[in-house]
Each structure stands twice: as structure tokens, then as C-alpha cells.
Amino acid sequence: MTYKERPDGRKFDESRKIEAKVGVIDNADGSASFKIGNTLAYAAVYGPRNLHPRFLQDPSKGILRCNYNMMPFSGSGDRIRPGGSRRSKEISLVTQKALLPVLNLDNYPNSVVDVFIEFPQTEAGSRCAGICAASMALADAGLEMKDLVSAVSVGRVDDQIVVDLDYAEEAYEDGPVADIPIAMMPSYDKITLLQMDGLIQKKDLQKALEMGKKSLKEIHEVQKKALKEKYQGEVK
Amino acid sequence: MGKINVKDKDVVIPGEILAEGMDNFPGSGTYREGDNIAASIVGLVSIDGRTIKLIPLSGRYIPKKFDTIICKVIDVNMSGWRVDTNSPYSAMLSLKEATSKFIERGADLRQIYDIGDSVVCKVTNVTSQMLVDVSMKGPGLMKLSGGRILGVENNKVPRIIGKQGSMVSMIKDATGCNIVVGQNGLVWINGSPEGEMKAISAIHKIEQESHMSGLTDNIKQFLGSKIENKDGEKN
Structure with a gap:
């Protein structure tokens, strides 16, 4: 046992502080913000709307386009060059693939739903925060969904399995680290995104996933509460 | 015996289980998952006999037959006008359906409805591919000027x-x-x-x-x- 305590004093199965809000961008058809620790994501959904150029249209169903973008000074390191990068393009793609299984766009042929995810500030776990925000924004846009999507990263730092790694843990140098972002449909216990950076034993991975599931249920509750809060106010 | 987990006028979100068992029917905005009925949109619960449906609280307009809508002319073709319906799909207003006035062969259609004009029209047909036809023949259907x-x-x-x-x-x-x-x-x-x-x-x-x-x-x-x-x- 060499990794005894987390830098910010959390328990090993404890996520950072979570805040979520729905309806933060008036011009969008649906929007949400999701904050986990120092990582803050804003998601805006536009659509379904007309899709151009026409060769991208799918006559059998609507398509989903995701766009992940970190703002220039959102990280703790150097300025991030604005515009797309290889990294942001990949994360946009996995975000889209994580959200598609819950989304039903069969009723919107030839149209597109655009999701823009912006990060004013990041400190590890940004793709997970982005997916959480995006799924709330899609629900806010009134789209047909099977379930919400919740996401969190799990992994190991040295010999310890942990939930929701922060930057200090991702960059831990005195032992091996594995960072595993997972996204799930919480009502069905089905995984929609599973990536890994680093090395981990099979039994540790299973343990990490179990811990992640527990954490995801908590995140799901926060998402649910944020969505209901917006609409409950309108109903009462 | 089926159990209903929600009351009338509750706000529910996608994935929430609304009712258990096969005694109730899934209405609009819901789907059946195994023996349960779950919500597929953010909506207000409305229980109508044994049917549970959701009233949507958000979302864009999608054209529906017999709706009266306000459209804006975006293009003029040989045989009519293309109008924006404030939805993902534009609609076709054909010459025949546009006005009861006589239009001479080869007349400039922009003299009748110009690009940018707003009109009140009725949706006459919507295909599965969301091709929309609108008509301006009927009471209250007109070109809007002023206001x-x-x-x-x-x-x-x-x-x-x-x-x-x-x-x-x-x-x-x-x-x-x-x-x-x-x-x-x-x-x-x-x-x-x-x-x-x-x-x-x-x-x-x-x-x-x-x-x-x-x-x-x-x-x-x-x-x-x-x-x-x-x-x-x-x-």
C-alpha cells in the first residue's frame, strides 16, 4: 500500500463536488451546464434543423453532430490553440457515439441535431463532464431519449482503485496510473463509452467499473434533479 | 396487478419508470421496456384511463396535417413558393393552392408573394420523409401585411x-x-x-x-x- 491518501482528501470512491443546471443558454433549443470539481462544461443543443450540405443528409433518420471545444486558457498548462485539434476531434466523436444509443431521431429524416460543448475551465474528466451536460441539454431540447447518459472517470493510481481522477492523480509519477472514462445509461446499467489510458489488471478493472457505477447513480440523481427543477418551476 | 409510479401533472424525465405491469398502455412520449412503461421525453404526466401519456414541455415544431401556421416565403419556383415553417422542414405552397385569383400564364410570381413575405397557411399534407404541402385556400388564410x-x-x-x-x-x-x-x-x-x-x-x-x-x-x-x-x- 503506497497510495494512501488522495491529494484533495477525498475518499477513494468519492467523486468531486457536482453541480448541474439546465436551461443556461436562452438562444439554444436545449442547454445545460455540468460542473465536477474544477471542470466546467456548457452544452448547447440546436435542432433538429435543416442539414446542409445535402450529401450529409440521411433520409432514414436525423443525425447527431457533437463538437467538443476547450477555451484557450481553460487548462492549467499552456494556452490551447483555438479551433479543432486531433484530440478535440476524437473526443467529439466518442461523445457522439456515447449519446447516440439513447437518442431516437427516426422522426426527423434529413435533419441534424447539433451539440456544442464548451469548456471555460478544465481539470481532468472533461469528456465525462461534457457527456453529462450534453445528455441533459438533449433532454431539455425535447428530443426523444431512452434514458439520460451519465459519465465519470474511474481508474487506478498506483495500487489503489479510485473514482473521478483529478489532474494531480492523472499525472501521478510514483507509480502506474490508469484513467478509464465510462459513460452509462443509468436506468439500464448499460455502458455507452469505455476508454482507457494506462494499464490495469482485469479484476481491478471490474472493481473499478463497479465503483464507477455507484458514482454514476449519484451523478444521475443530480442530472435528474437539475432537469426537474427547471420544469417544475413552470408547472407549479 | 400493475402499479403506477407517478401522479397526474408530475414532471418526468427520460428513462423514468412510469408504471409497472401490463395493465396500462404507453401513450405518446413513453415506451414499453419489458413489463414497464418508461418516459422518453421531458414531459407532464397525463393519465387517461389506462393510457399513460406525456405532454411535451419543450422541443421544436414539427409540421402536422391540418395545422394553421405562419410561414415566410424563402424562394419562388416555377410552380409556386417555398416557405419556411419555423421547423426543420420547409414547405411547398403550390400555385393552385396559393390564391383564388386568376394568375396569367408566365406571370411573375414575385408580384403575388415576394421573398420575405409572411403568409398564414394550412398544412395539407406531410409525408413520412417530411415533405410538406401547404394551402392558402380557406377562411382566415392570407398574406400578412403590417404588424x-x-x-x-x-x-x-x-x-x-x-x-x-x-x-x-x-x-x-x-x-x-x-x-x-x-x-x-x-x-x-x-x-x-x-x-x-x-x-x-x-x-x-x-x-x-x-x-x-x-x-x-x-x-x-x-x-x-x-x-x-x-x-x-x-x-
Whole structure:
């Protein structure tokens, strides 16, 4: 046992502080913000709307386009060059693939739903925060969904399995680290995104996933509460 | 025996289990998952006998047959006009359906409806591929000139219209404005500048309080007080 305590004093199965809000961008058809620790994501959904150029249209169903973008000074390191990068393009793609299984766009042929995810500030776990925000924004846009999507990263730092790694843990140098972002449909216990950076034993991975599931249920509750809060106010 | 987990007028979100067992039927906005009925949109629960359905609280307008909508002309073709319907899909207004007036062969169609003009029309057909046809033959279907167009949430349109048009006629009477409410969330208001402003604030109030009880009385009071204030200022 060499990794005894987390830098910010959390328990090993404890996520950072979570805040979520729905309806933060008036011009969008649906929007949400999701904050986990120092990582803050804003998601805006536009659509379904007309899709151009026409060769991208799918006559059998609507398509989903995701766009992940970190703002220039959102990280703790150097300025991030604005515009797309290889990294942001990949994360946009996995975000889209994580959200598609819950989304039903069969009723919107030839149209597109655009999701823009912006990060004013990041400190590890940004793709997970982005997916959480995006799924709330899609629900806010009134789209047909099977379930919400919740996401969190799990992994190991040295010999310890942990939930929701922060930057200090991702960059831990005195032992091996594995960072595993997972996204799930919480009502069905089905995984929609599973990536890994680093090395981990099979039994540790299973343990990490179990811990992640527990954490995801908590995140799901926060998402649910944020969505209901917006609409409950309108109903009462 | 089936169990219903929600009450009428509850707000539910996608994935929430609404009812267990096969005794109830899934209505719009819900789906069956195994033996359960779950929500597929954010909505208000409405239990109608054994059917559980959801009233959507958000989302864009999607054209539906027989809807009366306010459209904007975006293109003029050989055989008619293409109009924007404030939805993902534009609609076709064909020459034959556009007007009862005689149009000479080879006439410049822009003399009749120009690009940028707004028209009230009725959706006559929607295909599975969302090709939309609209018509302007019918009572109340016309070209709009003057006034202003206000965008509202299309889910709140029934509230703005009210039962048998009671709400909109109340606003018309109180403000002296001409009002046309399109199902696609566009509202045309034409009247005196003060009347238009009053009508706009009343419609915004309906939008905000759309699901509260006693809406009609609140709006009546709101319109009443506004009129009195205006009179007070004038006198």
C-alpha cells in the first residue's frame, strides 16, 4: 500500500463536488451546464434543423453532430490553440457515439441535431463532464431519449482503485496510473463509452467499473434533479 | 396487478419508470421496456384511463396535417413558393393552392408573394420523409401585411389560444389588436403601438405561467390593470 491518501482528501470512491443546471443558454433549443470539481462544461443543443450540405443528409433518420471545444486558457498548462485539434476531434466523436444509443431521431429524416460543448475551465474528466451536460441539454431540447447518459472517470493510481481522477492523480509519477472514462445509461446499467489510458489488471478493472457505477447513480440523481427543477418551476 | 409510479401533472424525465405491469398502455412520449412503461421525453404526466401519456414541455415544431401556421416565403419556383415553417422542414405552397385569383400564364410570381413575405397557411399534407404541402385556400388564410411577428414556444400555443380561442379573443378585445396564432409558434400582432406592446407582454405572461392553475383569471386581471393604467395616464 503506497497510495494512501488522495491529494484533495477525498475518499477513494468519492467523486468531486457536482453541480448541474439546465436551461443556461436562452438562444439554444436545449442547454445545460455540468460542473465536477474544477471542470466546467456548457452544452448547447440546436435542432433538429435543416442539414446542409445535402450529401450529409440521411433520409432514414436525423443525425447527431457533437463538437467538443476547450477555451484557450481553460487548462492549467499552456494556452490551447483555438479551433479543432486531433484530440478535440476524437473526443467529439466518442461523445457522439456515447449519446447516440439513447437518442431516437427516426422522426426527423434529413435533419441534424447539433451539440456544442464548451469548456471555460478544465481539470481532468472533461469528456465525462461534457457527456453529462450534453445528455441533459438533449433532454431539455425535447428530443426523444431512452434514458439520460451519465459519465465519470474511474481508474487506478498506483495500487489503489479510485473514482473521478483529478489532474494531480492523472499525472501521478510514483507509480502506474490508469484513467478509464465510462459513460452509462443509468436506468439500464448499460455502458455507452469505455476508454482507457494506462494499464490495469482485469479484476481491478471490474472493481473499478463497479465503483464507477455507484458514482454514476449519484451523478444521475443530480442530472435528474437539475432537469426537474427547471420544469417544475413552470408547472407549479 | 400493475402499479403506477407517478401522479397526474408530475414532471418526468427520460428513462423514468412510469408504471409497472401490463395493465396500462404507453401513450405518446413513453415506451414499453419489458413489463414497464418508461418516459422518453421531458414531459407532464397525463393519465387517461389506462393510457399513460406525456405532454411535451419543450422541443421544436414539427409540421402536422391540418395545422394553421405562419410561414415566410424563402424562394419562388416555377410552380409556386417555398416557405419556411419555423421547423426543420420547409414547405411547398403550390400555385393552385396559393390564391383564388386568376394568375396569367408566365406571370411573375414575385408580384403575388415576394421573398420575405409572411403568409398564414394550412398544412395539407406531410409525408413520412417530411415533405410538406401547404394551402392558402380557406377562411382566415392570407398574406400578412403590417404588424409584427412574435416567436413563442410552440408547446405553449394551445394555452395562448385557450379553450375555443377564449384566451386570444380576450387579448384581442383588451388591446384592440388583430392577432393570428400559428401552431408553429409564430404569432402575428397588428394594432396600435401601445396595443401591440400590451399584447406582447400578455403573451409572454401566458408563456411563463402556462401550466399554472387560474391562468385565464390571471391574464384577465393583467390585461384589465394595464388598460386602467393606460386610461389613468391619458386622463
